[in-house]
Amino acid sequence: MPLFKATLPNSVRVLTDPVPSVRSVSVGIWCHSGSAHESPGRAGIAHFAEHMVFKGTKSRSAMEIAEAIEGRGGVLNAFTDKLNTCYYVRCLGEDLENAFEILGDIFTACRLDEPDLETERKVILEEIRRSDDEPGDAVHDHHLESLWPDHPLGRPVLGTRSTVGDTSQSDMRGYVARSHTGHKTVVSVAGNADPDHVATLAEKALGSIAAGEPTHDPGPVSGTPGERYLNKDVEQVHFCIGGPGVGVHDPRLHTQMVLDNILGGGMSSRLFQEVREKLGLAYAIGTYSLSYPSGGCMTVYGGTSPETWPQVQEVVDCELARMAAEGPTEDEVARTKRMVSGNMALGLEAMNSRMLRSGRNELTFGREVTIDETLQKFGEVTRDGVHELARTLLDPASRRITAIGPA
Amino acid sequence: MTQSHRSGLAMAIASGSSERRALAGAAEWIAGELKADNVAILLPSPTGGLELRAYHPSSSSIEHLVLGRGVGLVGYVAETGETVSIQHGLSNDPRHVIVPVLDDSGHESAIAAPLRIGGPHAGVLMIRRRKEWPEAPSLEGYVNALADDLSCALSVYRTAFEAGSQSNVAATLAELADTVSGAPYLEEILDQLVQITARRFNYPVVTLRLLDSQREWLVLRATHAPDLSVPREPMIRIGESIAGRVAQLGKTEFVEDVLQSKDYIGHAGAIEHGVRSMVCVPLDVNGRISGVMSCYAGEVRQFPPEEIQAVEALAKQAAVSIEHGRLQARDTLLQEMHHRVKNNLQQVASLVRIELNRRGGKTTQESLSDTLARIEAIAAVHELLSRDDLDHVSLTSVANTLAAAQQQSLLPPGKSVNFHVKGGDVFVDTSRATQVALVINELIQNAVKHGFKVTDSGDVHVSIEAQSEIVGIWVSNNGDKLEPERLKDSLGIQIIEGLARALGGEFSLGEKLGWTVAHLKFPRTGRT
Structure with a gap:
């Protein structure tokens, strides 16, 4: 079947790739915001926010979020790269509604509380230390920093100890309010799902977010030998x-x-x-x-x-x-x-x-x-x-x- | 060297089910015997270097390593044939070079002895310790004896393997003849062939590919492997890779190490299965090639001429059996075909009659054109039936044929419609294929005729999927908006609904997010 596309009134784009012969479905909520869109002083905030949305919402604790998906045999995860952040669930087709409910909840109603921010800050600082301890990984970040020293694409996705250490609750709330918006958001679904049903579930889960502004990618980059x-x-x-x-x-x-x-x-x-x-x-x-x-x-x-x-x-x-x-x-x-x-x-x-x-x-x-x-x-x-x-x-x-x- | 030492090493080698495992057992035994931190066995490679064939402690990171001729301490020992013992300061020895993948840092002492296993070049047994080894020089004699025993055992192992292969030939041919004569179905014959060949010759992997009807592709039809879930190339084009070349030229090819071969295309599968050497033989009856059989060994080794001849004999017998099975099936099919042609002619008559009675506002030319397309859909199934696998037809092939034909004949000038056919190999038996082809034909025709009256460009997707025994066909277009009322009385829809009922299935038509989606589902098997 073709790839079905619907656009919600707040400009969220919803894509469905139906594959009726399989039992599973993958649902991703993408935010067109990654490390290349950050200012140098806020480097790593997109990745930090990706961690924070799992820490709890107005109606669910972090444990309840994880259990709601994993308790049905599904997988809930996320990743951040230079340009995008993606929150995704893999589950059975019959659990599609549940997947949208949880993804919608963490995307639109994450709490971003101060104690959680402090706990997660430590986790990310450990993640940066671990990366530093693995030269086979770290060399790639250092290489991009050297190749593109004055360009946002040269900055590491994790940020630095200093920028992660300085990120405040107000920074985090401001970032999520600006980036979790309609123009920046794409929902993509593949597997055992009906396109009309997906569009309805997406509207219910994400229809309340503001339209916001589209993301502007950084300008051309040139290498430094x-x-x-x-x-x-x-x-x-x-x-x-x-x-x-x-x-x-x-x-x-x-x-x-x-x-x-x-x-x-x-x-x-x-x-x-x-x-x-x-x-x-x-x-x-x-x-x-x-x-x-x-x-x-x-x-x-x-x-x-x-x-x-x-x-x-x-x-x-x-x-x-x-x-x-x-x-x-x-x-x-x-x-x-x-x-x-x-x-x-x-x-x-x-x-x-x-x-x-x-x-x-x-x-x-x-x-x-x-x-x-x-x-x-x-x-x-x-x-x-x-x-x-x-x-x-x-x-x-x-x-x-x-x-x-x-x- | 005592008798118990000899028997320990011999047992370690004999317990290996392949040469690679035998050498790994020997390396482990020697490490325990000499309290060494590290034992490496390197044998001459075809390029004149030394190939690492066993390493203790085992490490997945050094699966493939060939050192250049004369490189390092082992290169020196291989070139000179001298045993070298270094009590301490290994890294300061001028003959020592760092080979990162061999975990070379931190070894202090070593003994390296030549392995004489026939042929112009020697292999090397290298034993290393992380600390000093003051008694190393006095152990030289013992290590030489171990190296000689290892060389001897390896030669015996290879000879025994070759002898076993030869004695297997007659028994294997007899077993194959017995089995295939009792197997009525082609799939069963192919499956038995790979199983028997693998079992009799101790090959971990055997694959069998047959040429498709167009003689362009080799299609994987039977596999013996420890893990069938490891993907293999399902189709290989004639002339490409080793198998494609064997099918094209009709000549057996031997590949000493598929991982080193640039022509071979299944490296990932070979690594997963742990196979290295391969012989690929054609399935040949009187010069007509019907496919190829590939037999893989779990290590890098030669296939002696007797073994290759035996595999070729098996392949020849299999080719005759396959041809025989095909002729039998074709005979049965011929009778079936007479019956089917009569049914199809009745179906054509029925379609013409319906068109005659329900022409509505159509011109004569439009009526004839629609009828022609329907007859062509029936012909497409016949065309596939004559060259496909005789008793079942791929719906994806039917859809591709019909989409290509309709794209040429249906589109008026100025319209640009892209056709996409998606789906795996969904097969139905020939008794249902004609009806399904007629439905697909009507659905494509409707999508183009009604979807692109106003809209000038867009896409038509045909998707075919099967879940368990239910087959689903979706034809979608993103052209003009669906007008259900106008379609309700259309002859095409009535034909589709009638055929859907005959197939025991259901048909629905609806609008989804800007696409008109027609959906037919029906059981894969059933009486028609």
Whole structure:
């Protein structure tokens, strides 16, 4: 069936992807507000608010919220990224109404009490400490901070100890009042659900929130080349080597995905074969690309011993230069297109993936992007296109290197 | 070395159900025997390097590691054939290099001995401790004896495996012949074939793929695997990957390690199942390829020529059995087809009669055009029946065929309507397929004719899903608003309702959030 879309009077958009042959349903309430929309002094407030809404509402305690979903075998969770926050439930189709009631309650009537704020502040500070203690994770945040130092996309989603420590109850209440509003909110549902019923439940759960204003994403981002080595008492050097990438609205987005996969997207990728399989220099080695409306980046990541770190850099430089100079082979492009397309189709068999896809597409493009359309875009990727993009993106002059390792 | 030492190592190797497990057992036994922190067994790789084949303590992080030729202490031992013992200061030894994935930091002492297992290059047994090992030099002789025993046991293991494979061939062919002659259904024959092959040759995974009717795709039809929930590539195009190439060229292919093969496309499944070497053989009857069978080993090893010949013999016998089963089914189908053609002609006559009696405001051309589309829907099922799996038809294939035909014939100039057909493989038996095809045809026709009279562009979605034994078909369009009153008397709707009743199902038509949605549900099986 098609993706059904309804718009409530307060501008909340409601999407339903009905799959009648399954028993489960995934429901997400998205708020188009993430760390990239925060001011530097309030960094981390979107993620802090995501934690706070689970602490209780005017009619339910935190325990009652969790039990209402988990007691029926469902899952209640949330995540915050650079651009969005999403609260979601996975449950049986027959429990859809209950899911909307709970999600609607936490989204529209969370208490945000002072004692809860203090408790959750400690939890988030622990989360930041834990992240700092895991250099394999922390290096990615440090890399983006160095690559995009003056842009909101460069700031970590968790915020800093200082900004989280300074967030007051009044800041939190102001943030939730401004961001949990109609223009910023999208509901996406996938699974055993009727579109009319979903629209009715969404109206009941979210019809009372103010329309508010649409979110404005930050302006274009450009990378800052350079190197940064952070000393830490660890065994390995954890590194990110990268440069610019294309944004989500760039017509070369799918070409970048193919390039990314050929370079470091799996066991048959060039970097995995060269660095790990042939030379045994690293256990983890791969690439990823991030694309936002403001721009993007492409990054090689991994971990190696301090003794082999210079050699790893040489090998990565050499592989990136080879790709920029010669481009991929026809066979690599064909195999990668098939792999990426296959993974995408398989991934969408899960209701949660379908819910996430439709929600993200609405928030990013303002419309449905069908699988057929995406597959067609992958089908149009050519070897010459990948080569041309590699020449543009893999210029050593725009390279940024970030590493955490022993002194 | 005492007799009990020998028997301990031999038992550790013999208890492994595959070479990989045998080596893991040996590494564990040696670690216990020498109170070592770490034991690694590396064997020559086809590229001339050393491949890590066992590591104690076991770690999932070092599943695939090949060291270049001459690299590090083990490379030195492999090249020179000398045993090396280092009492302390391992990291200061000039031959030592750091290999991060081998957890190389923190070892103080080591003994490394060559493994002579035939062939031009030696493997290496490396034993390490985190503290000093003053007695290491005096243990050299003992470690050499262990390495010799390990080499010897490995050779015996491989020889025994090969001998076992050979003695299996005749018995396996006999068992297969017995089984398939008693199995009336193709699916049963295929299932028995993979089960027998896996059991007789101790393969953890065997897959069988048959060519589709267009001879473009290899479709996965039977699998033997420890965990059937691990996804495998359901379709492989001819010429692609190993299986596609075997089907195209009709020649057996051996892949020493699928994880290292860039041509192989099922890496994720191979990792999940823990398989490495593979032989893929064609199913061939007199030069006509009907599919391929892939047999996987749980470790990297050679498939001796006798073993490959045995698997090829099995595949040939299976191909003959499959062909025989198909001919039998086709014979039965021919009789069924005569009956069905008579029924379909009666159905065509009935449709023409209804159109004749209920032309309403239609012109002769419109009436003929509608009737033509209906006859084409019946023809589409016949077309699929002649090349599909003989006794059942994929509704998604029917919908795709009809959508493509209608997109070309129904759309007037200036209109832009995108058709989307979604759904997994929902099959119904041929006795119901014609009626379902007629309903899908009417629904698509209605969606285009009534949905895009005014609206110039939009989408028509056809979705087919099955839950248990109930099949659901939805045809939705986002064109003109639904006018139920006008549709109530339409001939198309009456035909749909009549066919829905004949299928034992229900039909409904409604409006949902700007979409007109027609829904038919009916039981997958039943008398018609």
